[in-house]
Amino acid sequence: MTLTLAxxxxxxxxxxxxxxxFPGIGGRGAVWIAAEVHLMFAAFVLGVPMFAVITELIxxxxxxxxxxxxxxxxxxxxxxxxxxxxLWGAMLxxxxxxxxxxxxxxxxxxxxxxxxxxxxxxxxESFTLYLYYxxxxxxxxxxxxxxxxxxxxxxxxxxxxxxxIANGWLTYMMxxxxxxxxxxxxxxxxxxxxxxxxxWIPINIHRLIANAVFGGSIVAAYAAYRFLAxxxxxxxAHYDWMGYVGNFIAISTFIVLPFAGYWLGREIYQYNQxxxxxxxxxxxxxxxxxxxVLIGVLFLCANYYLWxxxxxxxxxxxxxxxxxxxxxxxxxxxxxxxxxxxMIATREEMVAMGGAHHPFLxxxxxxxxxxxxxxxxxLTTFLSFLIYRRANKEAVVPWAKTGTLIQAAMFxxxxxxxxxxxxxxxxVEAIVRIGFSVYQVAAVLVxxxxxxxxxxxxxxxxxxxxxxxxxxxxxxSQYALFVLAVTFTWLMGLMGFARSGIxxxxxxxxxxxxxSPDAFTPALGYAANMISLCVVIFLSLVAFIFWLGGLAxxxxxxxxxxxxxxxxxxxxxxxxxxxxxxTGD
Amino acid sequence: xxxxxxxxxxxxxxxIGFYTTVAHIIPQLQSEVPEALALGASVTxxxxxxxGEKIYNGAGGCTACHGLGTRAPNLITDYKGQGAIGAxxxxxxxxxxxxxxxxxxxxxxxxxxxxxxxxxxxxxxKQLSEDQIWAAxxxxxxxxxxxxxxxxxxxxxxxxxxxxxxxxxxxxxxxxTLDPVKLYSEKGCIGCHQMDGKxxxxxxxxxxxxxxxxxxxxxKKILNPSSDTTKGYEKFAGMMPGTFGTMLSAAQLEAxxxxxxxxx
Numbered sequence: 001m002t003l004t005l006a007x008x009x010x011x012x013x014x015x016x017x018x019x020x021x022f023p024g025i026g027g028r029g030a031v032w033i034a035a036e037v038h039l040m041f042a043a044f045v046l047g048v049p050m051f052a053v054i055t056e057l058i059x060x061x062x063x064x065x066x067x068x069x070x071x072x073x074x075x076x077x078x079x080x081x082x083x084x085x086x087l088w089g090a091m092l093x094x095x096x097x098x099x100x101x102x103x104x105x106x107x108x109x110x111x112x113x114x115x116x117x118x119x120x121x122x123x124x125e126s127f128t129l130y131l132y133y134x135x136x137x138x139x140x141x142x143x144x145x146x147x148x149x150x151x152x153x154x155x156x157x158x159x160x161x162x163x164x165i166a167n168g169w170l171t172y173m174m175x176x177x178x179x180x181x182x183x184x185x186x187x188x189x190x191x192x193x194x195x196x197x198x199x200w201i202p203i204n205i206h207r208l209i210a211n212a213v214f215g216g217s218i219v220a221a222y223a224a225y226r227f228l229a230x231x232x233x234x235x236x237a238h239y240d241w242m243g244y245v246g247n248f249i250a251i252s253t254f255i256v257l258p259f260a261g262y263w264l265g266r267e268i269y270q271y272n273q274x275x276x277x278x279x280x281x282x283x284x285x286x287x288x289x290x291x292x293v294l295i296g297v298l299f300l301c302a303n304y305y306l307w308x309x310x311x312x313x314x315x316x317x318x319x320x321x322x323x324x325x326x327x328x329x330x331x332x333x334x335x336x337x338x339x340x341x342x343m344i345a346t347r348e349e350m351v352a353m354g355g356a357h358h359p360f361l362x363x364x365x366x367x368x369x370x371x372x373x374x375x376x377x378x379l380t381t382f383l384s385f386l387i388y389r390r391a392n393k394e395a396v397v398p399w400a401k402t403g404t405l406i407q408a409a410m411f412x413x414x415x416x417x418x419x420x421x422x423x424x425x426x427x428v429e430a431i432v433r434i435g436f437s438v439y440q441v442a443a444v445l446v447x448x449x450x451x452x453x454x455x456x457x458x459x460x461x462x463x464x465x466x467x468x469x470x471x472x473x474x475x476x477s478q479y480a481l482f483v484l485a486v487t488f489t490w491l492m493g494l495m496g497f498a499r500s501g502i503x504x505x506x507x508x509x510x511x512x513x514x515x516s517p518d519a520f521t522p523a524l525g526y527a528a529n530m531i532s533l534c535v536v537i538f539l540s541l542v543a544f545i546f547w548l549g550g551l552a553x554x555x556x557x558x559x560x561x562x563x564x565x566x567x568x569x570x571x572x573x574x575x576x577x578x579x580x581x582x583t584g585d
Numbered sequence: 586x587x588x589x590x591x592x593x594x595x596x597x598x599x600x601i602g603f604y605t606t607v608a609h610i611i612p613q614l615q616s617e618v619p620e621a622l623a624l625g626a627s628v629t630x631x632x633x634x635x636x637g638e639k640i641y642n643g644a645g646g647c648t649a650c651h652g653l654g655t656r657a658p659n660l661i662t663d664y665k666g667q668g669a670i671g672a673x674x675x676x677x678x679x680x681x682x683x684x685x686x687x688x689x690x691x692x693x694x695x696x697x698x699x700x701x702x703x704x705x706x707x708x709x710x711k712q713l714s715e716d717q718i719w720a721a722x723x724x725x726x727x728x729x730x731x732x733x734x735x736x737x738x739x740x741x742x743x744x745x746x747x748x749x750x751x752x753x754x755x756x757x758x759x760x761x762t763l764d765p766v767k768l769y770s771e772k773g774c775i776g777c778h779q780m781d782g783k784x785x786x787x788x789x790x791x792x793x794x795x796x797x798x799x800x801x802x803x804x805k806k807i808l809n810p811s812s813d814t815t816k817g818y819e820k821f822a823g824m825m826p827g828t829f830g831t832m833l834s835a836a837q838l839e840a841x842x843x844x845x846x847x848x849x
Contacts (some may be wrong), residue, residue, distance in 0.1 A: 225593065274707050277705075283614045479596055482597060486601060490600075501616070519618045521615060523615040524613065532604070539597060
């Protein structure tokens with residue numbers, strides 16, 4: 001009793017002055033929204049410069065102006081998005097300072113130097129962006145163009161460094177170094193140790209890839225909007241191509257994201273088994289079912305967009321009969337992946353089921369089935385990309401048939417390995433089964449790599465079956481791009497909740513306890529409401545930015561040109577204008 | 586264009602609404618903060634069981650592993666025909682009654698690991714108070730057995746408050762023994778380290794440890810287990826608790842270090 005009272009007194013003294021109040025949604029809700037929307041904008045402003053620099057480089061090397069224009073268009077969106085990122089960052093900082101002062105004082109005590117570096121880099125990054133954007137026309141040729149491209153590289157460098165610093169803070173909250181107390185770092189442990197903690201590198205890798213995915217999907221949505229609003233065929237052709245590029249980058253980088261996720265999960269387990277189990281098998285286990293639903297939608301929409309796009313590619317009709325089987329496979333895999341394994345049930349329900357497993361669904365719910373499903377979905381999506389890529393090409397190399405057979409064999413072997421270990425997993429112990437996912441992933445990666453390399457060589461000097469009719473896409477395909485963007489944004493919110501929620505009632509895991517009334521970790525329903533609110537705020541602001549982008553374009557081009565700033569992709573066939581010259585417009 | 590804008594808005598809202606609905610129709614479970622219990626000496630078995638059930642399904646996080654049958658044995662339902670935990674706990678370890686066995690499982694989980702499972706269970710004293718642990722014991726006993734936990738049990742194991750009224754550090758009550766072999770069992774080292782044919786195999790064997798490590802290295806490893814990892818045991822890195830510095834007195838630590846350094 002004495003101990004309990006002493007602990008209660010301690011909790012009261014810990015709480016006194018530690019938390020502020022925010023009307024309506026509470027302190028946690030306010031910080032949640034500020035942090036999530038800031039993060040979404042930050043992902044956008046980190047992801048988009050990656051494309052801008054890559055497409056600008058392609059433009060320099062290929063001397064094809066349309067890439068340069070595309071890169072410029074990306075950058076215009078960035079200028080507005082940067083302000084929004086900074087504003088939401090400031091809101092987050094003020095929210096933390098006023099609503100969680102004690103926690104923030106702890107963080108500031110440990111990370112003060114890195115905070116000064118962070119804000120300095122943000123300044124440098126912003127000014128680099130202004131130079132990069134406003135210097136576009138001034139440094140557009142010769143060696144000056146390379147200097148300009150160098151600014152873009154610098155912009156990415158600053159942005160990535162800023163992200164690495166912020167990642168150090170948030171991963172510290174999950175996996176602080178041993179010996180840290182609420183009072184600060186122990187002797188011998190430096191700020192660098194706190195930044196380079198157990199989950200820092202995996203989060204860095206995961207976020208870098210995820211930013212590329214996110215940036216790609218938002219750019220594709222922008223292009224879809226401009227496609228639907230286009231008044232001329234040229235505009236439609238340009239934005240159709242831009243949407244394709246954005247979506248291609250989003251999906252191709254998305255395919256490798258699960259592997260980075262596996263690594264992060266493994267590091268979390270390594271750091272603390274209990275945290276890992278809470279994440280995958282505890283009260284958060286149902287979150288992964290919601291994630292499976294979202295990712296299933298992503299795969300279906302990405303494939304649908306590609307299959308619809310094949311309607312504008314001469315020669316693609318020879319692949320059309322296969323798409324219905326691919327769709328069937330995707331749906332079956334989606335169902336398997338979305339089937340829950342562990343039933344969080346009441347005592348009576350568990351007794352009725354004879355355990356926490358459903359007698360039938362249990363078979364589909366285990367990791368063997370899920371890993372098999374997701375790997376087959378990745379293979380199917382890759383196959384869609386492959387046939388899209390080859391649709392209008394006729395290989396001329398003498399070994400084309402053999403090469404194609406080898407590619408087919410690689411697909412069959414990869415699918416066979418995935419299925420074999422999926423089935424075999426049911427007959428071995430859990431600890432052995434976990435290792436099988438490595439073989440499944442390896443088989444898929446080797447297949448993707450091998451088939452791509454062969455395809456590049458098969459395509460050398462290939463004859464064209466006809467030019468891609470850019471712009472001749474049905475409107476419904478563009479709505480698929482919107483669904484992708486909304487889903488990626490929601491998924492980012494969901495994963496943010498997963499990462500933050502596994503700390504449960506700790507501000508800093510097992511170092512600084514949350515003693516506020518909001519210390520409990522909410523159920524998924526409440527979390528979903530918050531995520532949806534953040535997504536609505538973010539997308540509304542992004543829509544405003546897109547609109548501003550359109551205004552800026554009109555202002556810079558005036559009304560003199562019929563289709564301002566629009567380039568027809570190389571070799572594009574546009575009704576009424578023939579085919580664009582291969583050197584660009 | 587307004588028609589297109591409205592279509593885009595409708596699609597975005599339908600997609601967001603769909604995901605929100607999916608998240609609402611699945612079971613809603615929130616992670617509660619472990620509550621400080623004040624059960625007192627006159628607590629009834631019913632009150633203990635009720636509190637224990639709440640801990641089992643909530644703050645204790647027990648359902649994450651127990652009941653699945655893969656990470657840990659089922660506790661609420663039958664396990665290999667032996668019944669629920671309350672029915673089998675009294676026969677798990679010879680000479681140890683049900684109450685003592687379950688309490689030991691919660692506080693020294695590596696002392697006895699059921700065959701076929703990995704020793705992944707954490708010491709629950711890191712998360713739960715003595716009141717909560719005893720409530721969990723009572724709840725588990727109630728599943729197929731008889732509840733015999735009383736307020737006295739809580740009183741006996743509760744750490745004494747330190748001078749000045751400040752709460753005592755968490756962890757088991759220290760004994761004064763300087764016998765390293767006794768400390769080996771008492772402090773739970775036996776759960777992971779083998780010695781003379783006894784003990785677990787999670788960490789390196791203590792046999793001949795003195796030929797691999799110096800006294801300083803052993804001391805450092807005990808006080809800061811993550812300072813290095815013995816080759817071949819990388820997959821268990823991070824499992825050794827970092828609490829031995831507070832669990833052992835200085836004299837006990839030195840007795841243990843000297844004993845191990847001499848095991849050539």
